[in-house]
Amino acid sequence: MNLLEKLDAAAAARKALLPDGVGAFGIPIEEVYSATEARIGDRRVLLLGTNNYLGLTFAPECISAAHAAIDREGTGTTGSRMANGSYHGHRALEREFAEFYHCTSGIVFTTGYQANLGTISGLVGSGDTVLIDSDSHASIYDGCILSGADIVRFKHNDVADLEKRLRRLGDRVETTLVIAEGIYSMLGDQAPLADIVRLKKAYQCTLLLDEAHSLGVLGETGQGLVEKTGLLDEVDFITGTFSKSLCSIGGYCVSNHPQLEQLRYVSHPYIFTASPSPATIASTRAALELLRKGGHLRKQLWDNCTQLYERLKQSGYVVGPDPGPVIAAIVDTPQQALMLWRSLLEHNIYVNLILPPAAPEGKSLVRCSVNAAHTPEQMSYVGDVFSKLRDLVN
Amino acid sequence: MTDSKYDEIMQLLCDRLSSLTNTHIEITPETNLISQLSIDSIKLLNLIMEVEDAFDISIPINALADVQTVRELVDLIYKIKTTAK
Numbered sequence: 001m002n003l004l005e006k007l008d009a010a011a012a013a014r015k016a017l018l019p020d021g022v023g024a025f026g027i028p029i030e031e032v033y034s035a036t037e038a039r040i041g042d043r044r045v046l047l048l049g050t051n052n053y054l055g056l057t058f059a060p061e062c063i064s065a066a067h068a069a070i071d072r073e074g075t076g077t078t079g080s081r082m083a084n085g086s087y088h089g090h091r092a093l094e095r096e097f098a099e100f101y102h103c104t105s106g107i108v109f110t111t112g113y114q115a116n117l118g119t120i121s122g123l124v125g126s127g128d129t130v131l132i133d134s135d136s137h138a139s140i141y142d143g144c145i146l147s148g149a150d151i152v153r154f155k156h157n158d159v160a161d162l163e164k165r166l167r168r169l170g171d172r173v174e175t176t177l178v179i180a181e182g183i184y185s186m187l188g189d190q191a192p193l194a195d196i197v198r199l200k201k202a203y204q205c206t207l208l209l210d211e212a213h214s215l216g217v218l219g220e221t222g223q224g225l226v227e228k229t230g231l232l233d234e235v236d237f238i239t240g241t242f243s244k245s246l247c248s249i250g251g252y253c254v255s256n257h258p259q260l261e262q263l264r265y266v267s268h269p270y271i272f273t274a275s276p277s278p279a280t281i282a283s284t285r286a287a288l289e290l291l292r293k294g295g296h297l298r299k300q301l302w303d304n305c306t307q308l309y310e311r312l313k314q315s316g317y318v319v320g321p322d323p324g325p326v327i328a329a330i331v332d333t334p335q336q337a338l339m340l341w342r343s344l345l346e347h348n349i350y351v352n353l354i355l356p357p358a359a360p361e362g363k364s365l366v367r368c369s370v371n372a373a374h375t376p377e378q379m380s381y382v383g384d385v386f387s388k389l390r391d392l393v394n
Numbered sequence: 395m396t397d398s399k400y401d402e403i404m405q406l407l408c409d410r411l412s413s414l415t416n417t418h419i420e421i422t423p424e425t426n427l428i429s430q431l432s433i434d435s436i437k438l439l440n441l442i443m444e445v446e447d448a449f450d451i452s453i454p455i456n457a458l459a460d461v462q463t464v465r466e467l468v469d470l471i472y473k474i475k476t477t478a479k
Contacts, residue, residue: 129452145456152454153443153455164447165452
């Protein structure tokens with residue numbers, strides 16, 4: 001089989017899963033009306049498959065900051081952070097992230113994906129070990145692969161399994177990086193951080209927590225799981241993204257380890273790419289301010305999450321273990337998931353379809369992402385439709 | 395390599411592959427994991443976690459890059475098992 005035939009085989013497998021009609025992946029969104037509504041084809045749909053957790057995509061403060069930055073500095077930096085791509089705003093945002101987390105250092109990356117890629121591959125290398133949760137995001141897997149370190153998985157959120165694997169490493173724990181996530185993107189559950197920190201201390205390894213889905217969502221000021229659990233000082237490195245609660249694109253890493261600064265000189269995903277545009281940086285800075293003061297947004301978000309999570313459970317859906325902004329209806333087969341996804345779209349609700357192998361344990365997911373801008377009426381409507389469609393996944 | 399540890403690994407792996415793939419294909423050392431048993435990457439990673447527990451070893455998943463057949467996987471596990479402390 002040559003290179004192109006391999007792609008043909010992949011295309012055939014995809015077609016077998018999605019034989020006709022509207023493609024569930026990469027569906028074109030023709031117009032965006034607000035943080036909660038858009039047009040897909042001829043339909044005005046309720047957006048329930050975005051990561052816009054605080055509903056800030058149209059926040060006037062962010063939009064005006066982005067406009068001003070374009071007027072002042074142009075549309076792009078046209079260079080890497082290492083060369084001409086470190087403007088005042090990039091450095092200011094790094095300081096603001098460090099201050100937000102009460103850390104000494106912060107680094108901004110061009111995407112959230114690159115934040116994990118660049119941080120992990122900068123921290124560990126050949127001869128080191130990374131211990132990662134089996135449900136880790138692809139950016140974590142890819143960062144580990146890029147690093148050349150030995151990659152060992154532990155069972156999802158299973159502390160006993162993690163401890164077993166730490167013990168097996170023996171003396172190698174000294175050069176081991178354990179990686180977990182504040183909220184996991186598939187089922188919306190949270191890492192057992194207190195137990196992981198206990199193991200980190202017992203085995204004296206290093207801990208990285210990815211707060212991509214938990215930034216803005218957990219904790220009084222929205223720092224994430226570290227704030228909710230009071231364990232900020234126990235985590236060595238925190239990464240995250242701008243593309244969810246902060247409604248732009250980019251990523252960050254913060255730490256109290258001064259060695260973080262060395263990543264600027266060794267991390268290829270940081271060095272060999274153009275830096276974020278001035279508008280991106282400006283809107284992110286404005287959004288970070290709103291996020292910090294956004295207690296009312298988090299309350300609205302959690303009210304919405306709880307309402308929908310409980311409604312799905314009451315309707316008989318199998319859902320993830322914790323309520324949260326990611327609420328996945330777990331079904332047995334891709335066909336069931338596709339049927340439910342299509343029917344929701346026919347009721348003008350857009351959600352995410354996730355099929356194996358992306359979905360854990362061979363299951364398929366119809367994943368909802370709730371945000372603070374959703375109204376209780378919208379949540380009720382979604383709950384009603386899910387309830388009505390329950391028989392599709394029997 | 396014909397020692398009992400190697401044979402034990404081969405037997406365990408063949409048993410697990412047989413139940414995992416639910417196939418009627420006879421699994422031999424030369425059976426290809428992907429083309430013949432249709433073991434996808436996630437199934438393989440989960441199998442590796444089981445093998446790690448069975449033999450109390452760590453198998454880095456990046457060591458699987460060159461593994462295609464049952465024999466190659468057994469060789470890898472055997473090597474790690476016999477060099478572990």
